[in-house]
Amino acid sequence: MPIIIDKLQYVYSPQTAYEKHALKDINLVINDGEFVGLIGHTGSGKSTLIQHLNGLLRSTGGKIYFNGQDIYEKDFNMKYLRSKVGLVFQYPEHQLFETTVYKDVSFGPKNLGLDQLEVDMRTYEAIKMVGLGEDMIDASPFELSGGQKRRVAIAGVLAMKPEVLILDEPTAGLDPKGRDEILEQINKLHKESNITIVLVSHSMEDVAKYADKLIVMNKGSVVFQDTPHKVFEHYKELEMMGLAAPQVTYVMHELKDRGIPVKTDATTIEEAREEILKCLLR
Numbered sequence: 359m360p361i362i363i364d365k366l367q368y369v370y371s372p373q374t375a376y377e378k379h380a381l382k383d384i385n386l387v388i389n390d391g392e393f394v395g396l397i398g399h400t401g402s403g404k405s406t407l408i409q410h411l412n413g414l415l416r417s418t419g420g421k422i423y424f425n426g427q428d429i430y431e432k433d434f435n436m437k438y439l440r441s442k443v444g445l446v447f448q449y450p451e452h453q454l455f456e457t458t459v460y461k462d463v464s465f466g467p468k469n470l471g472l473d474q475l476e477v478d479m480r481t482y483e484a485i486k487m488v489g490l491g492e493d494m495i496d497a498s499p500f501e502l503s504g505g506q507k508r509r510v511a512i513a514g515v516l517a518m519k520p521e522v523l524i525l526d527e528p529t530a531g532l533d534p535k536g537r538d539e540i541l542e543q544i545n546k547l548h549k550e551s552n553i554t555i556v557l558v559s560h561s562m563e564d565v566a567k568y569a570d571k572l573i574v575m576n577k578g579s580v581v582f583q584d585t586p587h588k589v590f591e592h593y594k595e596l597e598m599m600g601l602a603a604p605q606v607t608y609v610m611h612e613l614k615d616r617g618i619p620v621k622t623d624a625t626t627i628e629e630a631r632e633e634i635l636k637c638l639l640r
């Protein structure tokens with residue numbers, strides 16, 4: 359069942375001198391199994407929005423439906439929501455605190471009160487899902503590289519068996535190799551388990567490569583909600599919001615402006631190469 363967001367609003371410090379309307383009438387649908395990219399300039403409301411999806415923040419207006427249920431109804435089980443919608447914060451490795459990878463990843467399932475066998479199964483499975491070797495299970499998380507630590511943190515959320523995994527800038531601060539590895543792993547996870555992914559990112563290249571749908575936020579509102587191809591057609595409006603389309607969008611438009619009859623909707627280098635070759639061979 360999709361997550362439906364209906365006229366969601368959120369105001370920080372209402373009726374004070376610091377009042378801030380961070381979310382303004384957000385309407386969104388996130389479908390099962392979708393890979394959604396959430397982009398927007400700094401301060402546009404991305405983190406505020408995702409914290410509503412697992413109930414960490416409570417809206418000051420509007421509704422959210424999860425599996426058909428209004429999450430703000432009195433008898434709605436927020437604990438259930440938090441177990442189904444996993445949220446990986448920015449720099450999640452800062453929240454690792456146990457002495458071994460096993461203990462960190464198993465912390466959540468243990469807290470659910472599951473029996474030891476189930477805790478073990480979930481822990482090993484999650485560690486495998488993020489591409490860490492079983493030999494790391496007894497390592498201290500603090501001996502690992504930045505990218506590996508981040509995988510441990512993601513595994514901790516996956517061990518809760520969420521239906522939706524939200525990642526806030528999972529590549530922040532990693533080198534290019536670490537970045538690509540994490541994104542490839544998230545993509546693999548999405549393909550193999552069909553989990554819904556919401557990836558918050560500043561990189562148009564990254565979201566263009568992996569996302570089925572892009573949500574673009576600006577000043578607390580959703581301005582676009584469409585496929586990457588369709589969204590990047592608005593590259594001039596994106597620029598006005600301080601965002602840029604992927605480099606290839608500009609290249610394809612420039613070729614077209616110079617009279618070369620290419621289609622301009624390529625969003626990745628691979629698609630652009632194919633379109634240019636097609637055009638040359640015509």
Ligand SMILES: Nc1ncnc2c1ncn2[C@@H]1O[C@H](COP(=O)(O)OP(=O)(O)OP(=O)(O)O)[C@@H](O)[C@H]1O
Pocket residue numbers: 370371378380398399400401402403404405406407
């Ligand atoms: N705790 C808070 N108290 C008051 N205002 C806040 C608070 N947290 C965020 N804001 C404000 O709400 C707006 C949205 O912030 P938010 O963190 O959701 O943006 P963001 O798109 O996630 O930014 P970034 O890309 O920098 O993480 C910003 O103007 C921000 O200053």
